[in-house]
Amino acid sequence: MSNPILKLIAQRIALGLLLLLAVSVLIFAGTQILPGDVAQSILGQSATPQALANLREELGLNAPAYVRYFRWLGGVLTGDLGTALSSRQDIATAIGGRLWNTLFLAFWAAIVSIPLAIILGLLAVRYRNGWIDKTISGLALASTSLPEFFVGYLLVYFFAVKWQIFPGISTVYDGMPFLERMKAIALPATALTLVVLAHMMRMTRAAILNVMQSAYIETAELKGLSPFEIIRKHAFPNAIAPVINVVMLNLAFLIVGVVVIEVIFVYPGMGQYLVDHVAKRDVPVVQAVGLIFAAVYIGLNIIADIAAIVANPRLRHPK
Amino acid sequence: MSNELEYLSRRVAAGKLNRRDFLGRAAALGVTATFANSLLASAAKAEGPVKGGILRAGMQGGAATDSLDPASWSSQVPYFFGRQWGEQLVQISPEGEPKPALAEEWGASDDAKTWTFKIRKGVQFHNGQEMTPADVVATIERHSDEKAKSGALGLMGGIASVKADGQNVIFELKDANADLPFLLDDYHLMIQPNGGKDKPDAGIGTGPYKITVNEAGVRLGGEKFANYWRDDRGFADQIEIIVINDATARTSALQGGQVDIINRVEPKIVELIKRVPGVVIRNVAGRGHYVFIAHCNTAPFDNNDLRLALKYALDREEMLQKILMGYGSVGNDTPINKAYPLFTEMEQRKFDPDKAAFHYKKSGHSGSVLLRTSDVAFPGAVDAAQLYQQSAAKAGITLEVKREPGDGYWSEVWNKQPFSASYWGGRPTQDQMYSTAYYSKAEWNDTRFQREDFDKMLFAARSELDPEKRKKIYADMGQIVRDEGGVITPMFNDFIDATSAKVGGWVDDGNQEMMGGYALSKCWLNA
Numbered sequence: 082m083s084n085p086i087l088k089l090i091a092q093r094i095a096l097g098l099l100l101l102l103a104v105s106v107l108i109f110a111g112t113q114i115l116p117g118d119v120a121q122s123i124l125g126q127s128a129t130p131q132a133l134a135n136l137r138e139e140l141g142l143n144a145p146a147y148v149r150y151f152r153w154l155g156g157v158l159t160g161d162l163g164t165a166l167s168s169r170q171d172i173a174t175a176i177g178g179r180l181w182n183t184l185f186l187a188f189w190a191a192i193v194s195i196p197l198a199i200i201l202g203l204l205a206v207r208y209r210n211g212w213i214d215k216t217i218s219g220l221a222l223a224s225t226s227l228p229e230f231f232v233g234y235l236l237v238y239f240f241a242v243k244w245q246i247f248p249g250i251s252t253v254y255d256g257m258p259f260l261e262r263m264k265a266i267a268l269p270a271t272a273l274t275l276v277v278l279a280h281m282m283r284m285t286r287a288a289i290l291n292v293m294q295s296a297y298i299e300t301a302e303l304k305g306l307s308p309f310e311i312i313r314k315h316a317f318p319n320a321i322a323p324v325i326n327v328v329m330l331n332l333a334f335l336i337v338g339v340v341v342i343e344v345i346f347v348y349p350g351m352g353q354y355l356v357d358h359v360a361k362r363d364v365p366v367v368q369a370v371g372l373i374f375a376a377v378y379i380g381l382n383i384i385a386d387i388a389a390i391v392a393n394p395r396l397r398h399p400k
Numbered sequence: 401m402s403n404e405l406e407y408l409s410r411r412v413a414a415g416k417l418n419r420r421d422f423l424g425r426a427a428a429l430g431v432t433a434t435f436a437n438s439l440l441a442s443a444a445k446a447e448g449p450v451k452g453g454i455l456r457a458g459m460q461g462g463a464a465t466d467s468l469d470p471a472s473w474s475s476q477v478p479y480f481f482g483r484q485w486g487e488q489l490v491q492i493s494p495e496g497e498p499k500p501a502l503a504e505e506w507g508a509s510d511d512a513k514t515w516t517f518k519i520r521k522g523v524q525f526h527n528g529q530e531m532t533p534a535d536v537v538a539t540i541e542r543h544s545d546e547k548a549k550s551g552a553l554g555l556m557g558g559i560a561s562v563k564a565d566g567q568n569v570i571f572e573l574k575d576a577n578a579d580l581p582f583l584l585d586d587y588h589l590m591i592q593p594n595g596g597k598d599k600p601d602a603g604i605g606t607g608p609y610k611i612t613v614n615e616a617g618v619r620l621g622g623e624k625f626a627n628y629w630r631d632d633r634g635f636a637d638q639i640e641i642i643v644i645n646d647a648t649a650r651t652s653a654l655q656g657g658q659v660d661i662i663n664r665v666e667p668k669i670v671e672l673i674k675r676v677p678g679v680v681i682r683n684v685a686g687r688g689h690y691v692f693i694a695h696c697n698t699a700p701f702d703n704n705d706l707r708l709a710l711k712y713a714l715d716r717e718e719m720l721q722k723i724l725m726g727y728g729s730v731g732n733d734t735p736i737n738k739a740y741p742l743f744t745e746m747e748q749r750k751f752d753p754d755k756a757a758f759h760y761k762k763s764g765h766s767g768s769v770l771l772r773t774s775d776v777a778f779p780g781a782v783d784a785a786q787l788y789q790q791s792a793a794k795a796g797i798t799l800e801v802k803r804e805p806g807d808g809y810w811s812e813v814w815n816k817q818p819f820s821a822s823y824w825g826g827r828p829t830q831d832q833m834y835s836t837a838y839y840s841k842a843e844w845n846d847t848r849f850q851r852e853d854f855d856k857m858l859f860a861a862r863s864e865l866d867p868e869k870r871k872k873i874y875a876d877m878g879q880i881v882r883d884e885g886g887v888i889t890p891m892f893n894d895f896i897d898a899t900s901a902k903v904g905g906w907v908d909d910g911n912q913e914m915m916g917g918y919a920l921s922k923c924w925l926n927a
Contacts, residue, residue, distance in 0.1 A: 167465035168616065175464075234648060241656040249656045250458070250649060252619050252642050347644050347653075349618040357464040357617055 086396060090387050097383040104375040105157070109150050112364045112371075157372065163365040167358065172369050176354070180373065182253060183350035186266050187335035190273040195328055198278050202285025202324075203317070207308055209290065218286070221279035233272045233345040240268055251346040269346040273339060277331040284327040288320035295319075322389040329385035337374040449905060453925045455636035457914070458650045458659035462643035464617035469600035470588050471543060471550035476663065476913070479587050481620045481641055483917035485526070486590030486605030489517055489536065489569075490581045492828055494909035494916060496741050498581035502531065502591055502606065503569075512576035512863050517569045517584075524627045525593050526610040533564035538595025540571075543588060548600070552588035554836075576863030578870070582828045587917065608634030608921050617643050635905070635924035651898075654679060660903050660925065663913050665896040666779070667725040678901045682915075683727055683894040684908040687739045687826025687833075690723075690731075690778040690893065692771065692788065695848040696886040698818040704884055705763035711749060711888050712756035715791040719890045722787060723780040727896055731889030734881045735824060735833050736874075739892075739910045742830060742867060744875035746882060756795035768798040772813050776806035777821035784890065785821055815846045822846065828911065830874050831862050838881060847886030854880055902926050 137143055141152070156163060162172040201221070205214040224232065241249030251265045292298065293316055301311045340352030351370060358366040390396050461476025470486065473479050489503035503517040523531040542548050544556040561572045571580065593604055603611045606629070609622030620641040624634050642659060644650040650662045651669070655676055665673060665681065674681055694701040694710065701707060716730040729737065732749055773785035782803055789799040804813050804820075814822050827833040836842055839858060840850040854877060861873040881887065895913035899906060905923040909916035915923070 165465070168467050234652075237649070237652045237656075241658075242652050245656055248658050249652045250642060250644060250658055254613070254615060254619055344646050345649055347618075347642065347646070347649055349615065353617070354464050360463070361465045363465060 086390060089390050089396065093383050093386050093390075097379045101372075101376055101379050104379070105154060105372055106150070108368055108371040108375070109146075109153060112368055113146060153368065157369075162369040165358070165363055165366050167361045167363045167366075172366055175366075176351070176369060176373070178255070179349060179351050179354045182348065183336055183339070183352075185253075185262075186269060186273070186339070186348060186350060187332065189263070189266060190270045190277070190335050191332055193270065194274040194277050194331075195281065197274070198281035198328075199285050199324065201278075202282045202289065203312055205282070205286045206289045206293065206312060206316075209286075214286075217282070221282050224275040225279035229272060229276050230341050230345055232275050233269070233342055236268045236272055237345070249346070251348045253349065266348070269339075269342050269348055272342055272346075273335055276342075277334060281324070281327055281331055285320070285324050288323040289316045292316045292320045318392070321392045325388040325392070326385045329381045329388075333378045333381045336377050449635050450924045450926055451635050452637050454638040454640060455661070455903075455920055455923060455925055456640045456642065456659040457661045457663070457920055458642050458644040458653045459662065459914075460643075460645050460647070460650065460664045462617050462620075462641075462645070466616040467601050468603040468611070468614060469596065470590050470592070471548045471552070471596075471600060473588060474551055477617075477620070477641060477643055480663075480914055480917055480919075481622075482587055482590060482605075483607070484609045484639060484920050485603065485607040485611055485622055486592070487607050488585050488587070488589050488591065489519075490584045492582065492585045492911050492916070494907050494911070496739070496828070496911070498585065502536070503584075506581060508578070508580070508865065510865070512578045512580075512865055513573045515571040515573070515580050516565075517571070519567055519569055520629070521567065523606050523629045524625075525606055526604050526625055527593065529593055531591060531593075531606055533567060533569045535593055535595060536569045536591055537562050537564050538597055539589065539591050540569075540595070542595040542597050542600075550588055552586050555583045555586055555589075575859070577831075578862060578865050579829045579831050582832070585828065609639050612638075613640070619643070633918070633921040635922075636920070639920040641920070654898055654900060657900065661897065661899045661914070661919055661923070663895075663897050665898050667723075667727045667896065670725060670727060670896060673898060679898055680901055680903070680906075681896065681898050682906055682908070683896040684910045685729060685737070685739055685892065686895045686910045686912070687737065687828075688824065688893050688895075689735060689737070689826065689889055690781070690784070690821070690823050690891055691735075692819070692821055692888040692890070693814075693847045694886040694888065695818040697848040697850065700763070700765045700769070701818055701886060703763045703765065705759040706765050706769075707886060707888075708883075709756045709758075709760035709763060709795070709797060710769070710792070712752045712759065713792040713795045713797050714788055714888060714890055715751040716749075716890050717751070718791065719784055719787050723784050724891060724893055727894040728891045729894075731891050732882060733885065733887060733889050734878045735826075735837065735887065735889065736830055736878055737892045739826070740830050740833075742871040742874050744871060744878065746875075746878060749882070751791060753791075753795035756792070756797065760795065760797050768800040770800045770802060770819060772802050772804050772817050772820040774804045774806050774809040774813065774821070776809050777814075778823035778893075781821045788890075815844065830877075831858070834858055834877065835862075838885070849881070849885050849887075851880070851884075899923075 141149065153163070160173060162176065164170065165172050165175065201217050205217045208214050237249040240247045247267045248265055249268065251269050253262050253265050289312060298311060298315060301315050306314070339350065340356060342348070343350045343352045351373070355367065355370045358370070459477050459480065462478070463475070466475070466478045470482055473482060487501050489501060490498045491501040493499045502520050502523060504520045506515060506517040508515050519533045519536055525531055540556070540559065540562045543550040543552045544559060546553065558574050558577055559571055560574045563570055573580070590605055592602070596602070603614060608625055608628045610625045612623050613619055613621030622639045624637050628634055642653070644653055647664065647666055651665070651673060653659045654662045670681055673679055694707055696702060696707070711733050720726060720728055720730050730748065731737070732746055736743060771785055771788065773781045775782060785801045789801050792799045813820050824837065827836060835858065837844050837846060838849050838854065839845065840852070840855050857873050857877050861870050861877070864870045864873065895910070897914055897919070902925050903923050904926045906915060907922070909918070911917070
């Protein structure tokens with residue numbers, strides 16, 4: 082490892098942090114623009130002017146916006162996300178459990194879908210334009226084209242209602258035995274796998290095919306390597322950067338974009354938590370969840386960037 | 401044993417299918433008469449309460465923002481869970497009668513202004529404390545306090561003072577009210593230790609189940625409270641409520657056997673669900689109704705002939721069949737139906753284009769009438785408005801239907817615009833229903849129906865202890881609203897729940913969905 086690469090990575094991380102800061106400003110500003118005053122929405126119909134004034138004071142709503150922003154940011158940086166307005170519970174504690182559930186589901190969906198997508202992509206390239214390639218591409222495209230709720234309902238219909246192999250609702254709770262938990266998330270994880278599979282698979286296939294046109298692949302063929310060896314040793318390592326990129330994008334989707342799947346399978350993750358609080362105009366919770374989602378997205382993109390840098394020999398070994 | 405046969409035998413035991421039909425169907429399925437008869441006997445035996453097991457409900461109406469403080473409840477899941485872990489002084493029976501719960505008996509002074517409730521002895525809270533009259537007084541005080549922001553605050557307005565006297569609790573009312581026992585059944589008013597003043601969301605009550613799991617918007621659970629005071633409920637060892645807001649997921653959870661009872665089956669899929677073996681649809685007539693509301697004080701609706709024209713131009717029967725698939729009953733332009741105590745039948749208003757045209761002409765109105773509707777007004781409200789448009793066209797009345805966005809409908813359209821679609825959940829008594837929405841000064845008088853003589857009758861009925869005289873007054877009031885009010889009532893909707901065939905002990909209870917809220921306490925699981 083030489084210095085320039087470390088410098089590049091440091092740059093990326095710094096940029097990411099800056100971006101996150103900018104996003105935090107946007108989130109804060111966005112929730113301020115939302116129609117309706119927080120105090121008004123908490124008190125509802127019974128709001129008297131006096132009660133409104135008291136509550137505004139209590140919530141610190143009378144300070145100018147920038148002061149409130151820095152108060153909020155200071156709290157976030159020290160791990161204090163504030164208190165939910167609706168249930169008066171500590172947000173950090175409440176989010177902790179939900180975030181863990183979301184990560185758990187995303188983790189297992191990723192463990193299945195990423196290797197599967199890459200292997201299928203490799204197979205498609207090896208037998209390109211043959212029936213294996215066409216079958217894989219066709220099925221993957223079909224599963225992606227169907228809306229996720231439909232995939233979810235299909236899985237529920239066959240596996241939960243008809244054959245009763247897996248539960249159709251995936252309520253997980255603290256202290257649930259590991260195996261039962263795995264059984265509970267089997268269907269949502271499968272649905273998510275089907276949703277993200279094709280994107281990653283197609284990208285792998287395209288990236289490797291691109292490399293397969295290069296002169297050095299021809300050389301490898303001429304020196305008598307088997308097709309799989311060529312892909313494994315020469316094509317795949319050079320195609321890895323775009324593949325990592327698309328994998329990270331899909332990972333981010335698995336964490337922040339699964340509210341529909343959560344609703345269908347009644348899975349207690351972050352998405353449902355966010356929607357419930359948006360409906361009640363519970364601004365501190367919406368801000369906190371928004372920030373966490375942004376952090377996940379930016380973080381995964383930084384990892385993708387860094388991986389692309391590290392995987393690129395030209396950047397790794399500068400002249 | 402085939403699912404169908406098992407299901408049929410339970411239907412016989414529950415009195416929903418007669419024996420001859422059952423034997424006929426059994427023969428059609430290729431079963432001998434002897435075997436069929438023995439099946440019948442075992443099904444009948446199984447109808448007694450079965451103790452033990454875990455009874456699960458999958459329900460719409462819960463969110464991560466729910467709290468255990470009864471004062472804050474407004475949606476289905478916290479309310480329903482509360483009925484299992486807490487109790488009120490009075491509980492309304494499936495027949496609509498107030499029955500003793502935490503109060504053993506009660507009585508009113510002759511002027512119906514002073515009420516004395518004798519509090520039951522030997523009832524324990526889940527924390528081991530004994531429930532006392534002081535706890536009752538504290539509970540009422542807390543819900544009367546504006547700071548508690550209780551959903552029952554409106555009901556508490558008529559109470560001047562409440563105090564304990566030995567084992568009794570005495571309510572002094574500002575104005576006479578013969579319906580006080582009904583009000584005290586309100587789900588917010590569950591008795592908590594010291595009224596919940598110390599910790600409102602502690603989740604300590606006197607109900608048959610004590611709370612073991614409280615994950616708001618996800619899962620709620622309870623286990624049988626060992627020292628529960630009565631033995632006609634609390635049969636399952638454990639209960640669980642899983643929040644399933646998605647209708648399809650709820651139905652499949654029931655079919656897949658993950659829950660035993662679900663609420664809110666959509667009318668359009670009831671016929672499909674009925675065909676599923678092992679699932680029973682439980683629908684019961686309630687007091688909830690769908691309405692089109694016209695403001696009696698705003699032109700052109702301030703003209704009673706126009707209102708009558710609109711009433712005659714509505715095809716209630718068609719709407720009932722097409723919007724509710726028949727799971728309900730037609731309305732009669734009042735908020736009251738036979739599910740209310742002291743109800744008097746009136747002549748049913750029917751779709752009559754000629755009469756509609758007659759009154760329309762008499763009103764002198766010309767041009768179109770603007771009706772606002774929205775998806776959230778009631779399930780199927782947009783379709784219903786279009787049906788209304790078509791039936792009105794037959795009478796020569798042009799209805800212009802405007803579809804409003806769901807977000808903001810309740811703050812910007814309902815109770816603001818002169819003619820719109822809406823719904824009412826119904827109230828336990830006629831007095832409450834009329835006081836909430838037809839009393840001149842009521843905040844929710846959404847038809848702007850303001851008549852002094854009607855108000856006077858309302859107060860007279862409220863303080864009248866003789867049921868016959870009250871019934872007469874309510875009949876007159878109903879007639880006035882029907883013929884002169886601004887409410888156009890197409891239909892009353894049934895509560896449609898569903899259970900697995902294994903659930904025993906279900907009785908029809910129109911007070912609320914899910915057996916009036918007591919499904920998990922009063923039902924059991926047949927093995």
